[in-house]
Amino acid sequence: MLTDRQMLILQVIVDSYIQSAEPVGSRSISKNEDINYSAATIRNDMADLEELGYLEKPHTSSGRIPSEKGYRHYVDHLLLPHHLSEEELQNMKALFTKNIVEVEQIIKESATILSDLTSYASIVLGPEIFESKLKQVQIIPLSEQVAVAILVTNTGHVENHTVTMPSTLNSSDVEKIVNILNERLVGVPLYQLEEAIQKEVAGVLRQHIKSYKDALIFAEETLQKTKQEKVFYGGKSNLLIQPEFHDINKVKELLEVFEEDETIFDLLKPEQDGLSIRIGQENGNEAFEDCTVISATYSYKGKPVGTIGIVGPTRMEYPRVIGIVDHLSKGISQALTNLYR
Amino acid sequence: MLTDRQMLILQVIVDSYIQSAEPVGSRSISKNEDINYSAATIRNDMADLEELGYLEKPHTSSGRIPSEKGYRHYVDHLLLPHHLSEEELQNMKALFTKNIVEVEQIIKESATILSDLTSYASIVLGPEIFESKLKQVQIIPLSEQVAVAILVTNTGHVENHTVTMPSTLNSSDVEKIVNILNERLVGVPLYQLEEAIQKEVAGVLRQHIKSYKDALIFAEETLQKTKQEKVFYGGKSNLLIQPEFHDINKVKELLEVFEEDETIFDLLKPEQDGLSIRIGQENGNEAFEDCTVISATYSYKGKPVGTIGIVGPTRMEYPRVIGIVDHLSKGISQALTNLYR
DNA sequence: GTTAGCACTCTGCAATTTCGAGTGCTAAAT
DNA sequence: ATTTAGCACTCGAAATTGCAGAGTGCTAAC
Structure with missing residues (x-):
């Protein structure tokens, strides 16, 4: 479907846009050291990518930004594995080497660590009863x-x-x-x-x-079981620093949803074990149409019992966040299993 | 210290500013039906009030807004008792006529009711153990x-x-x-x-x-007692609709503080029984310098065991909020005492 | 003590201009 | 058949200007 060059260009655009939040123009791409084509060539490919729905223009004469489809393709096919930094690993490890006796404690702190590490908002669903x-x-x-x-x-x-x-x-x-x-x-x-x-x-x-x-x-x-689910949050205020949420009304909508535990529960409810990435509309909630939710289940005795997740703009640092969420969910699973051997 | 007319003018200014969030000019005050002085007279008094520190000017040629000292004087001396509306009373009553068996349930719902009723953010400290x-x-x-x-x-x-x-x-x-x-x-x-x-x-x-x-x-x-205090929140996103919080950074600071339970606990910790009003700097926390916190303790068997509170801009609807907080705290006290007679 | 009048100040808003980044297209080059 | 260079054109962001309106402070008259 897409030529190799188009893929490469898409990747560079997504990477750049994730980093800068600015629309990406053909000239700046041609300067990228991995790319040896002229701006004009890239323009042609960009026009094609736009026609195919992978890119969008905020307005007629500006650089391109990835569409949801663009992000999706990036996530599914272009994602480079990310190596967690020593510091990140250390932070997560610290959670588990603490003297842990309380499940809820681990869960709660996971939320904090997640949001600290990623600078997005985190949500953690407690172990399902x-x-x-x-x-x-x-x-x-x-x-x-x-x-x-x-x-x-x-x-x-x-x-x-x-x-x-x-x-x-x-x-x-x-x-x-x-x-x-x-x-x-x-x-x-x-x-x-x-x-x-x-x-x-x-x-x-x-x-x-x-x-x-x-x-x-x-x-x-x-x-009678009272509360089915406990939900913990971390770093909600991180969302405010993202330029896409400079519009107060957007943020308000979002924060309101954060106050309804049920909606949040639906949002993170796992469709399948392991990692899940929902981009924009895929979240099925209007307030989250500009958000990506990355979540992963954690398990006890091999069965998924809870979910940890990150909410950020669609323009999210996918590689890093995926790495962190994945690593942490596995860590929690192991900690739980060790806990009641 | 202040003449009667100055008091009256201060009152009108605070009332008007609370309502509109716009600086109040002398002309608009002179139109108030309770006031039969000309704009010029009022200007003189306003100049005096400003010199005495009760009013401020956002810039040289604009109307005045109340200073913290102005609000303080308003709250201490000018406050007209507010009659709660039927709807407000009904809402609070509903909380107590429910079949309540769970203390924590009452406390949690109080937070929701408070924020719904006031359109500010509410904080409720659970009954102290x-x-x-x-x-x-x-x-x-x-x-x-x-x-x-x-x-x-x-x-x-x-x-x-x-x-x-x-x-x-x-x-x-x-x-x-x-x-x-x-x-x-x-x-x-x-x-x-x-x-x-x-x-x-x-x-x-x-x-x-x-x-x-x-x-x-x-x-x-x-x-060992684990958690000393439970804190419940309601309507945090209400803060975003206040014009004084249109500055994202202000809001972010504020929401960050909301994520630290200890700070919040300090903020609401009662100095004395009954109602407390802290305006701006009085809160002793930089993030809250533009906020007023109105709180009240609730009691069990005559002894204060917890606190309910409202956080809003200094430009707060004092009469109404005070009425609501006061009424609700008394209601909770009574409900608690009834519960374990 | 109070008021009317007037000059002056400052903001907010809208209209206008300018600037630059970026595009799309065509024609030339490889 | 691709790729590239060049150029006209578009559009938004930011700066500039020009009011209109609300408000003040002061002085002089009531």
């Missing part, structure tokens, strides 16, 4: 009617929420219920809990508790 | 060496973190330790825990556990 299994249930009464329900998972994750205790259940009933739940449901993945209550617990409850119906409702309330 | 007392300690082993420690307080707050178990302690040791902690420390305010460990627990541990030193360390680790 889907994969984790119930380890223990606890009910701790606070008053006559209110108690705290605590769910602990095998990954050390703790969920808690308050529950109301129906007046028809006395404290020995509650104790019984909790015992039953622990007996029957430990080891069940969190996402199957609801189902398991009906199958495994309902019958037993009926045998042992008088106010059977209230007991069942109470059990369900106890095991 | 200082005031709450230990209700129960739990250790749940995850593996040979790692366990989750769970602390429940009488306010339904749950803290959890992972701890490492020294290999010198076997599982029955751990059980003993936990029992001792529960026997001796329940009811102790969290902030006194460290002290109480030494006083109440150390001796008992020495009697019952062989590896006494490890046991003590383990106990300390278990009771």
